[in-house]
Amino acid sequence: xxxxxxxxxxxxxxxxxxxxxxxxxxxxxxxxxxxxxxxxxxxxxxxxxxxxxxxxxxxxxxxxxxxxxxxxxxxxxxxxxxxxxxxxxxxxxxxxxxxxxxxxxxxxxxxxxxxxxxxxxxxxxxxxxxxxxxxxxxxxxxxxxxxxxxxxxxxxxxxxxxxxxxxxxxxxxxxxxxxx
Numbered sequence: 001x002x003x004x005x006x007x008x009x010x011x012x013x014x015x016x017x018x019x020x021x022x023x024x025x026x027x028x029x030x031x032x033x034x035x036x037x038x039x040x041x042x043x044x045x046x047x048x049x050x051x052x053x054x055x056x057x058x059x060x061x062x063x064x065x066x067x068x069x070x071x072x073x074x075x076x077x078x079x080x081x082x083x084x085x086x087x088x089x090x091x092x093x094x095x096x097x098x099x100x101x102x103x104x105x106x107x108x109x110x111x112x113x114x115x116x117x118x119x120x121x122x123x124x125x126x127x128x129x130x131x132x133x134x135x136x137x138x139x140x141x142x143x144x145x146x147x148x149x150x151x152x153x154x155x156x157x158x159x160x161x162x163x164x165x166x167x168x169x170x171x172x173x174x175x176x177x178x179x180x
Contacts, residue, residue, distance in 0.1 A: 002031050002175035005048035007038040009063040014125045015056040015087045018164055025168035038069050045073055050081040050175035056124065057088035057104045070114045077114045081174045085120035092123040092158035118174050120167045123158035
């Protein structure tokens with residue numbers, strides 16, 4: 001049984017929800033798993049057998065705290081089974097929902113000195129009610145360009161929870177030294 005740390009960076013809570021879903025799934029598989037924000041200094045990543053980082057995108061970028069954590073803990077991340085997943089709206093499109101095709105994950109990996117052993121991409125949530133006036137108009141414009149929902153009352157999670165569950169199985173296999 002592995003002890004797995006699930007760190008997340010989130011804007012509106014979906015990366016946390018995905019991490020909690022991974023945690024529940026991992027526990028069902030007999031693993032120990034703890035969820036914490038990536039900026040939580042009270043969590044010692046050295047105390048875990050495996051580390052998973054989940055990072056959401058806002059305004060086209062992952063939170064800088066993600067790369068800060070990676071750079072600070074690169075030797076540790078490379079010495080343990082480790083994984084990274086990105087949560088972004090562009091992943092709602094079939095042509096951009098894999099680690100090989102998602103531009104946000106590819107950009108993060110290009111900036112990162114760490115190369116995770118396992119990668120995941122999950123579609124995010126569109127909830128116009130959470131945005132301020134300027135962000136709401138920007139998102140509606142982006143969605144219009146990309147043929148997404150532009151109705152300002154839209155609230156939809158594009159996350160494929162079956163893919164999250166599948167990823168949890170891959171994390172468990174990775175943490176236990178089996179092929180993911």
